[in-house]
Amino acid sequence: MIEDMPGVGKTTLVKALAKSLNCSFSRIQFTPDILPSDITGASVFNQKTHDFEFKKGPIFSQIILADEINRASPKTQSSLLEVMEEGQVTVDGNTYSVDDPFMVLATQNPIEYEGTYPLPESQLDRFMMKISMGYPDHWEEKAIIKRFIEQDVLKEITPVMTVEELRELKKSVSQVYVHDSILTYIVNIVQRTRDNQYVYLGASPRASLMLAKAAQANALINDRDYVIPDDVKLLAISLLSHRIVLKPEYRLKGMNNEELLKELLNEVSVPVVRDYA
Known part of the structure; x- marks a missing residue:
């Protein structure tokens, strides 16, 4: 989820990522009248064969830009739930798998609420x-101005790897070692969000799993085959801030999720084991 003001390059970032990774790309502009079938696809009657054929929607690409996702109705938003969790789409009782790798990047404006549906x-x-x-x-x-007035930057981007290399990189991430003390550290952070007096809804077990996976990826980026506490601390706020809901009385006092998470991270004991490998 990329949440920022209009015009800062959210869409350009996603397009550049897709071209750099040599992945297929679809941009879905979310509007109040867009339907789930506009995203997933629909069964269409073929008059020649006298049978229904499934016409795939834009979700069947490897990198999806869900632009202004909060402008679509909750029914349309929910059409992404299955594919984001399981990598498949079910239409008319039939299940269709999406390509690997698969990633949804959504954008939304943090200040414009008229005509929007909060996720x-x-x-x-x-x-x-x-x-x-x-x-x-x-x-x-x-x-930025100089670069874009002199050339079409996106057209100049060339792939830095093949899709197969990206798949192999994903396998390498899963093989990065996570010491038991690091797992305890992750769980302690996530559970602290559930026990905090200011929090109405804490982070889920999915958050713990995602934090561990993100820490593995960060370790690999830094040429390590094992995770250290700094990997977890670096990513914790980005992974947890949208997963917790503060109680209304504390939001009215000006407290926000990021500030609370910074406090929680300072309260949780950091593992002292040195040999994380």
């Missing part, structure tokens, strides 16, 4: 992370 917790929990790009500083913004 329910069950939908938010499917997203591994919620990130924000932020505004560039003066020199970065100047460099």
